[in-house]
């Protein structure tokens with residue numbers, strides 16, 4: 001650390017041995033930089049990983065690995081590195097090329113040491129600022145994350161608090177919501193936040209199994225219990241002992257199995273199929289369904305006692321179209337995830353493309369969005385951002401008019417204001433506080449204008 005508490009900046013100098021080079025190195029050391037001087041590009045290339053310099057001063061004309069190649073390698077390691085390339089008056093064109101490739105500066109020899117100092121100072125503090133901003137951004141994003149869930153809408157912030165609260169207890173939780181909304185992620189988050197987190201989280205999809213199999217999957221079976229049962233097998237209740245059992249699609253359970261499940265949940269006791277010995281486990285139950293169990297109870301297709309037993313605490317997961325404010329964050333998370341997985345360097349999604357995605361209804365919710373982004377990344381460009389043209393045609397077509405298209409030349413400003421307010425309110429699901437912030441007006445102005453344009457009943 002230097003006297004003003006900033007870490008000492010490390011400069012890698014790759015210049016041939018000469019009097020001016022020695023002068024430069026001595027000058028930088030005297031100015032308080034930590035200098036590593038190597039005489040050849042090849043050596044610079046070999047040590048760049050281990051030394052992780054903040055700045056690089058290299059010769060454009062190095063015979064083995066020239067400055068441009070070294071610059072490329074250095075920027076792959078540290079995209080904000082302060083790279084200064086050095087050359088003679090004949091190399092100005094190469095110098096321009098270097099700047100285009102991301103060099104911070106190009107200096108013509110003989111070097112002006114004071115200038116070098118200014119460039120280094122500026123480049124290194126820029127680099128540190130970028131680092132701090134992305135750190136802050138990361139910390140801000142963390143606030144909106146819980147396990148595998150990334151959501152910033154106020155509805156999801158409330159679900160986060162419900163998860164935290166319910167995780168402290170052993171109460172059964174029933175998670176309801178449309179397909180693909182993230183019910184499975186909520187179940188995992190509850191387990192992760194609970195004291196059982198070190199113990200197993202066991203899932204069973206009750207909908208995907210034929211009637212005869214569900215019971216043996218849940219409770220296990222003894223050897224010879226049925227044709228094909230050559231050995232005894234543990235069921236999910238056994239496997240989840242001391243942990244959490246997640247019953248997905250619990251609305252699809254046949255009536256006969258519902259009784260047995262109820263007993264298992266109430267007492268933790270059950271028998272394996274074909275067995276008579278009663279086993280006892282300590283299991284926390286979380287269930288999820290996209291069906292309306294209340295209606296099923298009324299129609300007699302679902303046992304009321306099981307329903308109330310599962311629904312000690314209820315968490316309702318909203319469809320994505322009701323919390324569109326989450327779309328930009330989810331798009332960002334998925335774009336980066338699939339970029340990494342596919343080895344491409346996408347920076348994000350163009351604003352117009354994001355507009356289309358925010359306007360679409362997403363009947364398949366987060367799962368549909370995730371699959372859509374994966375397809376776009378696989379089929380799209382290898383770098384830069386995803387554009388409207390990369391979005392599958394059926395989504396582009398079905399997205400209701402994107403705001404821009406609602407404005408016609410010659411439209412009155414008042415009318416435009418009305419449309420802007422109306423459309424913004426729709427996008428944020430009528431969360432006025434958020435709409436006001438997006439529109440850049442105060443909450444009371446929003447109320448007044450809504451009334452003025454007849455967007456809400458006058459009170």
Ligand SMILES: Nc1ncnc2c1ncn2[C@@H]1O[C@H](COP(=O)(O)OP(=O)(O)OP(=O)(O)O)[C@@H](O)[C@H]1O
Nearest residue numbers: 148149150178179180181182183184185290366367
């Ligand atoms: N907030 C989120 N952040 C990141 N990924 C998410 C989020 N919500 C859901 N996902 C991902 O979206 C997909 C669908 O989520 P999940 O399987 O939890 O939905 P579901 O409600 O259980 O759907 P179904 O009823 O069809 O089982 C999963 O791949 C999940 O990892």
Ligand SMILES: [Mg+2]
Nearest residue numbers: 183184248288
């Ligand atoms: Mg699921």
